[in-house]
Every structure is written in structure tokens, then in C-alpha cells.
Amino acid sequence: xxxxxxxxxxxxxxxxxxxxxxxxxxxxxxxxxxxxxxxxxxxxxxxxxxxxxxxxxxxxxxxxxxxxxxxxxxxxxxxxxxxxxxxxxxxxxxxxxxxxxxxxxxxxxxxxxxxxxxxxxxxxxxxxxxxxxxxxxxxxxxxxxxxxxxxxxxxxxxxxxxxxxxxxxxxxxxxxxxxxxxxxxxxxxxxxxxxxxxxxxxxxxxxxxxxxxxxxxxxxxxxxxxxxxxxxxxxxxxxxxxxxxxxxxxx
Numbered sequence: 001x002x003x004x005x006x007x008x009x010x011x012x013x014x015x016x017x018x019x020x021x022x023x024x025x026x027x028x029x030x031x032x033x034x035x036x037x038x039x040x041x042x043x044x045x046x047x048x049x050x051x052x053x054x055x056x057x058x059x060x061x062x063x064x065x066x067x068x069x070x071x072x073x074x075x076x077x078x079x080x081x082x083x084x085x086x087x088x089x090x091x092x093x094x095x096x097x098x099x100x101x102x103x104x105x106x107x108x109x110x111x112x113x114x115x116x117x118x119x120x121x122x123x124x125x126x127x128x129x130x131x132x133x134x135x136x137x138x139x140x141x142x143x144x145x146x147x148x149x150x151x152x153x154x155x156x157x158x159x160x161x162x163x164x165x166x167x168x169x170x171x172x173x174x175x176x177x178x179x180x181x182x183x184x185x186x187x188x189x190x191x192x193x194x195x196x197x198x199x200x201x202x203x204x205x206x207x208x209x210x211x212x213x214x215x216x217x218x219x220x221x222x223x224x225x226x227x228x229x230x231x232x233x234x235x236x237x238x239x240x241x242x243x244x245x246x247x248x249x250x251x
Contacts, residue, residue, distance in 0.1 A: 139227035171209030
């Protein structure tokens with residue numbers, strides 16, 4: 001997948017196509033897109049071209065560019081404002097921030113901050129960046145790879161082994177838990193995998209990256225709750241187990 005996507009981008013073509021006839025039939029008043037990553041979604045220029053030249057309803061293009069949690073709150077409000085329901089945006093942001101405040105209250109009671117490596121791609125290895133390091137911090141962990149507000153960085157297994165995290169969370173971009181589990185063999189086959197602290201202690205987890213970690217929206221609050229469950233087992237009910245995460249040993 002990585003090789004094919006890189007080849008497409010090297011050829012200066014988009015990974016996605018805008019189906020203008022479908023949009024013309026739908027006659028939307030708004031198109032919501034993003035400029036954060038041209039691999040993750042259709043490019044803004046393609047959406048704008050379709051909106052301006054191909055769709056007679058001339059929809060309002062709302063482009064989100066989330067790189068950190070603050071950007072997510074801003075984007076939620078931007079969408080609410082542009083769709084004529086600003087109060088809904090304000091209420092939603094307040095509710096989400098309230099849930100995070102409650103999570104931080106629970107975190108403040110913990111005596112440890114386990115280290116964690118969040119893996120956004122398995123082959124080749126990539127750590128999770130953007131909003132994920134912030135989620136780790138909010139959930140009471142120490143993020144070892146990736147910088148808040150910055151794009152996800154490539155990494156090597158040697159770097160992973162050198163930092164030897166307490167917890168490893170697998171969250172490949174675009175994959176649910178079943179697909180992520182199927183992609184694990186190259187990582188498990190790495191010399192030294194079974195010597196990692198997280199592997200030996202049974203703290204390697206497969207998460208639903210597609211649903212909870214790769215998408216910058218309201219569900220990121222649940223993502224923080226998932227990380228809290230992984231970092232501080234037994235402190236709270238594992239309400240997301242089975243739907244948001246599973247232990248690698250149980251797959």
C-alpha cells in the first residue's frame with residue numbers, strides 16, 4: 001500500500017477522484033473537505049474545481065485543516081457556523097472539553113505515567129503525530145514518538161526497541177482492528193520483538209485506528225478514553241474493550 005500510494009503521488013496524480021456527476025445529482029449546499037493530508041482524503045483543489053466548474057448548486061466548500069486538538073475544536077465551530085447552527089458547535093465543543101476535563105481529573109489521581117508508542121503504520125513503521133501525542137498526554141501517558149501538531153513521522157524498529165515502551169498501541173491509518181491484526185506479521189517478525197517490554201508484559205494493543213485515532217472529529221474524546229484504559233488498566237471500566245481496542249494476545 002505504501003509503495004503504491006507513493007508512486008501515485010510521485011506521478012502527480014490524486015489518490016482519489018471526485019465523482020462530479022454524483023455530486024451534481026445530489027445538489028449539495030455544502031462540501032466539507034480537509035487540507036491536512038492529501039493521502040487521507042481528496043485534495044482541496046479537486047473539490048474546489050468540482051464545486052466551481054461542475055456542480056450547478058455551487059456549494060460552499062468548507063475546508064478543515066486539523067493538526068492538533070485546538071484545530072479540531074475550531075473546525076467543529078467552523079462547520080457549525082458555515083451551516084447556520086453556531087450554537088450547536090459551541091454546545092458540542094463545550095461538552096467534549098468537559099469530558100476531557102473529567103478524564104484529566106482521573107489522570108491526576110494516578111501515580112504513574114506509562115510510556116507508550118503509538119504506531120500509525122506497520123510496514124514501514126510510522127509513529128502517530130498530530131493530535132495523538134496530545135491524547136496520550138491527556139490520558140496520563142508519556143508519548144515516545146511523534147510531536148503534537150506535526151505530521152506523523154517515520155521510525156525504525158531499532159528506535160522502537162531503544163525506547164522500549166511500557167505500552168504499544170497499534171492504530172494503522174484507515175484500518176479497523178481486524179485488518180490491523182492481519183497486518184501485524186512484519187512487525188512481529190522483527191528480531192527483538194519478543195524482547196520488548198510491552199510484548200513481554202502483554203501490553204500490546206490493537207485499536208480501531210480508522211474509527212478513533214486517524215479521524216480528527218468529536219470521537220477523539222473517546223480516543224483519549226481508550227488510551228486511558230490502555231495506560232491505566234483496572235482504574236476505570238474498560239468500556240471500549242472489544243469495540244475500540246483488543247489485547248494483541250487475544251487476537
